[in-house]
Every structure is written in C-alpha cells, then in structure tokens.
Amino acid sequence: MTEEAGKNVDTLIELAADVVSAYVSNNPIPVGDLPALIGQVHAALRATAGGVSAQEPVALTPAVPIRKSVTPDYIISLEDGKKFKSLKRHLSTHYGLTPDGYRAKWGLPADYPMVAPNYAAARSSLAKTMGLGRKPKAPEAPEPAPTKRTRKKVAA
Structure with missing residues (x-):
C-alpha cells in the first residue's frame, strides 16, 4: 500500500470514529450493535470517498413516445400512458409532481402543454361567451x- 492510500484509510477511520462517537453521544445504542454501526459508517464513508454512488441513475423510458403524447383531444401521461384532458391534477395526486417538475423529469420544453388543445379552446370560448377577459366598459x-x-x- 502506498503512503497516500494509507493516509486515506487512516483519515476514513478517524472520520468514522468521529461520526460514530457523535451519534452514540446523542442516541442510546446497545453495546453489541456498536461494531456493526462502525462498519456501516466506515463503508459509507469509503463509498463516498471512492466516488461510488449508492444508487445508479435509471434511464427513464416514457410510456409513449413524446411526439405522440399530445393529440388534439387528450394528452397522454409519459409516466403511465393514460389519456387525460388535463394532466396537472393526475401528476400531483399520483406522482407528487408539479408541471415544471414533470417537464424537467422528462426533458420537455417549457411550452409543453398540460391541457389538451381542443379542451383549452373549448374552455377559452366558454370564458369569452361569459364575458371574461374583457375590460369593463367605461360608465356613461x-x-x-x-x-x-x-x-x-x-x-x-
């Protein structure tokens, strides 16, 4: 073993001892569990120092191709492949995602719609017939x- 590797091992042992002593001073732990705790902390520090991550990132594959996810009458969720007129509520209740989080997760542009185009047009025309979106007339x-x-x- 080289001197540098030996110093790294010594440093990891010292760090593990510091972490374990801090943990044990604030939390009751049986004496028999102490060696296992030291081993777990040392292994975690060694993995961190070695650059090994605990979880490898999983490549995301959408349920449907992104180009086919937007149709005039509905939007297909990339998470589960279900058809919706509006995705916002489904994403928040089932996956805990906001529209921006969903777009970021799947690498979608900022103008990716969360509502089907025909549904948005129908809602817009309904609002206009109700008189919404107009400036009030000046009183005579x-x-x-x-x-x-x-x-x-x-x-x-």
Whole structure:
C-alpha cells in the first residue's frame, strides 16, 4: 500500500470514529450493535470517498413516445400512458409532481402543454361567451339636467 492510500484509510477511520462517537453521544445504542454501526459508517464513508454512488441513475423510458403524447383531444401521461384532458391534477395526486417538475423529469420544453388543445379552446370560448377577459366598459356620463330657462331681464 502506498503512503497516500494509507493516509486515506487512516483519515476514513478517524472520520468514522468521529461520526460514530457523535451519534452514540446523542442516541442510546446497545453495546453489541456498536461494531456493526462502525462498519456501516466506515463503508459509507469509503463509498463516498471512492466516488461510488449508492444508487445508479435509471434511464427513464416514457410510456409513449413524446411526439405522440399530445393529440388534439387528450394528452397522454409519459409516466403511465393514460389519456387525460388535463394532466396537472393526475401528476400531483399520483406522482407528487408539479408541471415544471414533470417537464424537467422528462426533458420537455417549457411550452409543453398540460391541457389538451381542443379542451383549452373549448374552455377559452366558454370564458369569452361569459364575458371574461374583457375590460369593463367605461360608465356613461349621465346627461346633464336641462338648465332652467329664464327670461332676459329688461333694463328698467
């Protein structure tokens, strides 16, 4: 073993001892479990120092191709392949995702729709027929009351 590797091992042992002593000082632990705890902490530190991650990132594969996920009448969820008019509620209740989180997870552009195009158009036309989205009309000025006509005064 080289000197540098030996120093790394010594450093890891010291770090493990510090972490375990801090943990044991604040948490009750049976004496028989102490060696296992030291081993687990040392293994975790060694894995961290070696650059080995605990979980390898899993390549995501959508349930349907991204191009086919948006149709005029519905949007297909990339998570489970189900058809929806609006994805926002489904994503939040089943997967705990926001629309921005969903877009980031699947690498979608910021303008990727969360509502089917025909549904959005129908809702928009309904809102317009109800009068939403218009500026209120300026109130009409009331007609001034007609002034009382008086006779001209005759000079006396």
